[in-house]
Structure formats: structure tokens, C-alpha cells
Amino acid sequence: MMTTSRTGYRALSAGTLLLMAASTMADAPDTSEWVCEYCPFAEGHSADFRLGVSSVSDDSAYLGDANGYDDKGAYANVDGEGRYASDGYRVQWEVADLGLDSRRAHVEAGRPGVYEINVSWRDIPRRRFDTSSSIFQNSTNGDLLLPGGWAPAPLTSQFTALDASLTPRPIQSDRRILELGGRYQLPNQFSISAELRRQQYDGLKIAGGSTFSNASLLPASFDYTTDSVDLGLRYDAESGFVLLGWHLSDFESSDAATRWQQPFSFSAPLGTDTLLRAQPPDNQFQQLTLSGGYSMPRYRTVISASAALGNIDQDAGFLAYTTNPALNPAPLPRNSLGGDVDTTNLAFALSTRPIRKSRVNLSYRFDKRDNKTPEALWERVIVDSVLSGDAEMNTPYSFERGKLKLSADYDLFDTVRVSGGYDRVDTDRDNQEVKSQSEDTGWGRVRWRPTSSLEIDTRGGVSERDIDQYNESVALSFDQNPVLRKYNLAYRYRRFGELRFSWSPSELPLAISISGLQAEDEYTQSRLGLLSGDELSVTADVSWTISDTKSLFVNSGFEKLESRQAGSEQFASEDWRASHDDEFTLYGAGLRLRQLGGAVDLTLDYSRSEGESKIRIDTPGAAADQFPSLTSSFDFFRLKLDWRRSTTLSLGIDVRYQQFETADWSLDGVSPSAIPVILSLGARPYDDDALIVGIGFSYRLGNKNP
């Protein structure tokens, strides 16, 4: 009887185990008859082209920044995308804004699982000011020359030829990026990859050309080229991978210097008319990286690690000490910097689930910048006029930073997850006021999901950044007030809290998400410099899926950044304070209507963003000095309508209205001669609006199914 019972129990047990196993996994099926006859595999080609014309109502650098619509007038444009597939080979391409300065093209092709290649081109126009003007004229070699008949004077108000000499000089640039990439799957789980990129970046930027106590804001031309290469050799195993990578970035500036003729006159002549300002030096960065990951399902643990060794080399030839032939500084210690920086980056991360319902994450990162550039004494020539008499030593900055992060999650109940963590950052620096500092952060988090559609997530914590010593002798060596505490080197106590609420009930077509964040920084051991910084941020999004073809969304946000700092005019203790408060508010809404009348898609977007910055100076014994608010507002409205006339032809209308206004006392009323000792470019605060109306049609080619 006992034996029979045992046998029965064993059978019951085995059956249970088998059923348990079967409930979670199935035997591999016989797929020999899975012919996939209903599968519409991609085969053939198709292409969609959109041809259109647009009209822009007004010139605006700001509103045309990045999108290419910066000039008033008409634009012709071409967009398109297409695919080709045959016998396992695939090609996919896209072109956008071909008629604009923001054109983009991308092609990728290959045989999935074997090789892939891609080529892309992007133009990014950056437009900053179109209200700027300058007296300087470019010579053929790029030098900035004074106009004929220019009469130098000590103050801008005395430039008699100023108004007649000003010509518009828009501050703008263009970035052109060409990328080539590819990946090839080798036998035995190896693969190789390569990415090549060339960035051409040129245009005009504002450069301060200073002399003794005056300066000219120069429309300085620049022409940079950065070539980069990334090569990778990868081995994939069932439980992990190893990747060996090499990165090269090579930067070249076509000009070593910006040269300009001095428009000011001095009681004691400088001794030279042409002054120099260095352009960024050519440099090269190489980095070798070994990274990998390994999964240990048995221990429910995953690890990843990487090690990168790099070097920055900068050995561009120096400019001369001075353009003034009357000065004879000491010989150069060497003809180029011999700039040499080694970088080391190590990272390790572990994620494990030691017990059910839990997760523990551990990560450590070490970054080192070891600037081995040799130090030397350099004679300083003050604005090409006089020898300073002192030799100055260059200061190469190095640092090491170690960052430890430990966190754990635990599902306390099915609906509640609690988390906690500890972070520590240790930083060591050379040649700065603080040699060693550490920051400890502790945080906790509770997430409550009472239903699958509702989540409330709270997080809060504190962090304390401490320093070993603020070395005032280092501060004094830079002529700094020794009482000052630089904000990135100062003791800091931070409190932060965050709340997120999201609700997307399955029975209603609504999704609501609200979040809030508050952080307070106190620099309690600083008497000069930054004293406090507070941040408050709130966002709210609502989306309403009215039907499969209709949806509406509304979003909004508010942010406030406040800071207080102290200064000392007397090079002693605090004798003034300043507050700097930024606010930012955003409202946005959008409507999507698809297949209206079966053939029309309508997209409607509107957003308004407002920025305001308030600055106040408080000096004991005087009334608070409140600056006029710095404000900006950006309105954006867009209506897009697509009408499908047939399976191959669509007509479209695209209407955009944008308005950007600023009040900015740093530009307002600052004509080229407004500041007695600064010849500015006279750029005005933005007050732009533009209506862009585009019409076009799209046509589909190809009748197969790629």
C-alpha cells in the first residue's frame, strides 16, 4: 500500500513538473510545412517623391536657423523616400529638404545578416544674427581690413566714418556632415564595422579683438574640418560579446589666426596696425576601446565592462609672439606646444537579481585626463604693444574622477516597488584650488502601481559634496580673492525630490502624465561666489485618442532656476549680492485627423514658449538694482493637410507661422558706437515673424511591395 501510494505520488509529482514545464515552454515544432504563402515579403521597388514650392514672408536668421528658411522669398523643395528589395538584398533611402540649406540624404543597403552599408549627408545651417554690421572688409586672404578713408579715434563716438563704413555682416555658419558606414558579418561569430565621418564647419562668428582697454567685435571667418573614423571588431557568443574599437578624430582649421586692422587710436601708438587672434589649433584624438558583456542566467546576473585608452595630440605651430616688429621678446621655448593628453576610461557594471522581485545594480567608472603637455615660461606681449616684463608658466590641467553607483529595487507588493541607492564621486585635480573632493548621494524611491494604468512615482534624496581643502595660495597665485569659492570646487549640500503621476486608463482613450521636480543647492561654506541654486520644474501632458483616426494632445511645462551669489569689489569680504532667476513656460497642443472623408490627413500644431530672466544687484546701503527683464517668446503654428487623390498621387499644403520676440538689454540700443570702447556689430534683439506657405504634391512610383 505504501509502495503504491509512493508510486502514485511520484507520478503526480512528475506530472505536475511536466505540466509546469510545458506551461512555460513548447517543443520545437516541425516547420517544414510552414511555407508562409500569405507572407507579403518585400520584393521590388517603390519610391515616394514630394515636390513643392514654399513662400517665406520675411527674412529672419532666428526663425530660419537650422531649417533653411532664413531668407524672404520662394523655395523649391524635394523630399522623398524609397525602398528596393530582391532576393534578400535591401536598399532603403530618404532625402529631405533638398532645395534648402538644411538638406539631408541617407541611403542604407545590404543583405541583412551578412553585410550592411550606409551613406548619409546632412547640412545644418546655423543662423545667429542678420542685423549685425561691421566696418571690416575681408581681403582675399581673409584678413579683416579697415575701409578706405577710415580715421582712427580713441572712442567709438569719434569714428567719423563709422556710419558710412558699416555693411551688413550676418553671423551665420554651415555644418556639412558626410558619413559612411558599414558592417560585415564574418564567419565564426565575428563581425567588423567601420564608420567614417567628415564634418565641414565654416562661416562667420563673433570674435572679440581686444587691445588695451577697447575691443572690436569681429565678424571672423572660420573653416574647420573634422574627420573621424571608428573601426570595430566584434565577437558574439551565446552569452556575451567582446568589442575592440578604435576611434580617430582629426581636427583642422584652415587658418591659424584671425588678423584685423586696429580701428582705434592710442595716445602711444601700438607700433603695429595689424593684430592677431589665434584660431583653434589642429589636434588629433585617438582612442582604443575594449568592451564586452557577459550574461550568467544561472545566477541571474549580467555584467558589462569597458576600458578605453586615448591620447590627444596638439602640435600646431605657434603664431609669433607679436606682430610688432619693434618688440623683441625672448626666443620661444619651442615652436609648438607639444600638447599631449592621455585619457583613461574604465567602466564596470553589474546587474543581478539575487532574490525574486529584486534587482541590484552596481557600477563603477573611472575617468582620467592626464595632461602631459610640458610646462614652460612664456613671455607675454601686451596687445602687441609692450612686453609685460613677466614670464608666465602655462598650466596643464589634469583630473581623475571615480564614480561608484549602487542601487537596489524590491517589489514590496505586486503594486509597490521600493528602490534606494548610494552614489559616490571622488575627484582629484592638479593645479586648482581644490585637490580632492568627494560627493556622496543617497536616494530613495517608491513606485506605486495600484492598477496597470496608474503609476505614482516619487524619488528624493540628498547629496553632500565635500572638499579636502580650498587652497587659498593657489587662488592667490591666479590673483583671485582668496575668500571666493568656485562653484564647481565648493562645498555643496543638495536636496532633491521628484514626483511623477501617469494615468492611462484602458477604459478611456486618455493618457495623463504630470511630473514635478525640485532641487535645492546650498553652498553653506562659501562667502563669495555662488551661495545657492534652486530648481523647480513641472510638466503636464494629456493625450486623447478620440478614435483610430483622431487624436489630440496638450502639453505644458514650467521651470524656475534661481541662484544667489556674492562678490567683493574691495577684494575682501562680501560687499554685493546678485540674484539671477530664470523662468520658462511652455504651452502646446496638437490635433491629428487621419482619413477625413477617407482621403485627407490633417495635422495641426501650436506651441508658445516664454522665457524670462530677472537679475538684481543688492549693495548694502543702496536700493536694490533691478535689471529690466530679459524676455523671449516663441510662437509656432503649423497646419499640414494631405489629400490623397489616388493610390499614387497626393496633394499637400503646409502652412507655418512663427514669431520670436526678445527683450535683451545686452543688445537693445547697442549700436556699433554705443559702447565708447567697444566697436560692436550692432546686432539687435530679435523681433521676427515669418509665414511660410508651401504647396506640393507627392507621387508614388513602383507597384510592388518592397
Added chain:
Amino acid sequence: MRIFALLMATVLLLTVAVSNVRGQDSEYSRKGADTCLSCHDNATTLAIFKTKHAVPSDARGPFGHGQLQCEACHGPGDSHAGRVRRGAERPAIFAFHPGSVASIEAQNGMCLDCHSNDVGFGWHNGAHPSDELACSDCHTSHAAVDAVQQVATQVEVCGNCHQRQRNDTLKAFGHPLFDDKMTCTGCHSTHADDASNIMARQTLNDTCVDCHAEKRGPFLWEHAPVSEDCGLCHAAHGSNHSGMLTKRAPLLCQGCHAQAGHPSIAYGTDGLASDLPSQYLLGQSCMNCHSQVHGSNHLSGSKLMR
């Protein structure tokens, strides 16, 4: 012994019950994708045949020779596809959406079964899985074009959760994210582990100088914070201030510079253009003269003026 039998019987019943609740089929369908497509023949579903997931010649892919087709990702579907008694609920299939019978971990596990190495193992240690994010919250595997991988739509997808950063793109000065000329992944490696700070390159600065290589140096005259952390002065997602500065000059500069003379003066409204225009306040403020704030390679550039 009776207790043991009772226990095992209970486990058996529970197992059957759980199996039904979770809707996990134990058998694959008879005809694979043809079984599925006999019902799921809508355009959204069929779009997968325009993607890399459905390339018969790719032996690794779900539709490669001998692979499990739809059921490679959706699991065995025989009972889901089979007859259902009148009034009974059709057993659910393993799906990738918030209401799925499969847990988020199981959904992600299904994707990672094939993409673990592509994603990199750092994913497990990052913030996204800790936040219980499903792969399908960002990726649309059936769509012919995955929006999160497209220049024109990525910012919108990321911004669904990262609302503060999305809002920042509408601040007066920022990278051209609002115009879809840059992507979040241009700077961020979204699958990376916590140790990497999810930056595309090893550090924040390495990431910034990937495009702004003219600021990489090393310069003869360095500006100490520049070589350490661009974020000390710049707000990369957007700012009220030109140059994406975190604060207006001269106050930004005076947070670190308090030398005797002009760096430590409290510049007030008497320096505005309407009063006594100040070269320390107006135009480029400190940068009117010290315009080489990222470093200078000029021999006489120790004050970052040349």
C-alpha cells in the same frame, strides 16, 4: 503523505490555472505565419514584411529558414489560433504592449534573446529597465520605419517620457532638436549602463567635442573647467541665454573670477545702453575681450584674449 499529495495536487491545479491566466500556449501553430495571417492581415501587422525582421534569407531573423516566424516573438500560438467555445475568451498571445499578458521583463527578454549583444549588456544596469520600460515603449517592430530610429521623429518619441528635456528644446537657445536636425542619440547611448552616463562617447566632454572638436585642445592657455565638464557653463538641452549658457555674463563668470578690478565689480543698471554703456555688461559682456573662453593657443593669450 496525504499532505504531500494534497500539496502536489494544489500545485498542479495552480499550474493549470496560471497557464490559462497567462495565456501561454504550449503548442506552436500548425502552419506558422500562415495561421496567424489568416486573421491578422491588417496593414499594421503586415508592415513587418517591409522590415529587417522579415527577410527569408537572413537565417538569424524570425522569418529565416527554419525559424518560428510570428511565433519566434509571440510564442506558441496554437490555442490562441484554435477554436474557442462560444462565449469563451480567446486565449491571449504573448504580445508587446502595456496590457499584454506577458510581463515587461518577459517582453524585453524576448527581444533580448536575439538583440542582447546588439543592445549591449549595459542595458540591464541602466535606468530604462529600472523604470520598467519595455523595448516596445520606444521601438515599433512591426512598422516599416521605426520612429525612434528616424532623425525626423526621434525627439518626439524620447520626449514622450523625457518631457523636461523635450520642453528644453523650445527654449530660446539650444541645439537644433526642435527642427529635427539633431537626434537624442547623437549625444546619448540610450542602451548604455549607468556607468557610462548614457553618453555616446566615453565622457560628456568627449561627446561634445565629437562635433565641437575646435574646443578639444589642449591649448597653451587652458580654462580649467572647459577641459573637465562642458556642463559647468552650458545647458546642452536648451537655455534662456545665448550660447546655451546656464546664466548671463558677467554673473556666470563672476561665479569663479573675483580678481581685484573689473572682474569683481557689481555691474548694475547704470551700465545699460540708456545710461553709461558698459563694456563689461553689454554686447558679449566679458567675452568682448576674453573671447577665447575655451582656451587660447596664442603665446600672449594667457588672459584668453588673443
